[in-house]
Amino acid sequence: MGAEGRQHVLLVGLQVSDEASYARYRAGMTPILSSYGGAFGHDFVVARVLKGEAGINRVFTLVFPDRAARERFFADAQYLAVRAELFEPAVTATFILGEFETTAA
Numbered sequence: 590m591g592a593e594g595r596q597h598v599l600l601v602g603l604q605v606s607d608e609a610s611y612a613r614y615r616a617g618m619t620p621i622l623s624s625y626g627g628a629f630g631h632d633f634v635v636a637r638v639l640k641g642e643a644g645i646n647r648v649f650t651l652v653f654p655d656r657a658a659r660e661r662f663f664a665d666a667q668y669l670a671v672r673a674e675l676f677e678p679a680v681t682a683t684f685i686l687g688e689f690e691t692t693a694a
Contacts, residue, residue, distance in 0.1 A: 597659055598630065599651045600687035604644035607679040611647075614675035618668055625662040626654040644682055656690075 605611045622628065630650035638645055653659040662668060 594693045595655070595690050596693050597653045597656045598687075598689050598691055599653075599659065599685065600689075601649055601651065602635075602642060602645040602684040602686050603647040603680050604642075604682040605647050605679060606681045610675050610679035614671060614679060617671040617675060621665060621668045621671070622651070622662060625658045625665070627658060627662055628652050642682070642684055645684060648686070 619629075628651075630652040632649040633647070635646045635648055651659070653662070
């Protein structure tokens with residue numbers, strides 16, 4: 590957890606086109622995410638989009654102790670290898686919907 594119980598949160602929307610590969614990506618990247626103090630907060634499979642990017646079918650939050658941990662995670666060589674192998678073929682589009690600091694629950 591960050592200073593004074595703060596957390597850095599990233600809100601992400603995806604257009605997942607290959608659920609099986611995406612599930613393998615999540616299994617492969619989660620231990621790496623954890624090693625940086627990160628975790629999935631909320632995770633939703635979207636059935637219908639009423640407004641905005643129509644292709645989004647997955648929305649989730651990634652929670653980190655601070656922004657620096659987030660940046661280190663996304664630059665990690667192991668993470669980048671898993672991303673190239675499994676995420677890139679499985680996901681058609683990525684949307685960063687928001688980024689904010691919050692108090693840990």
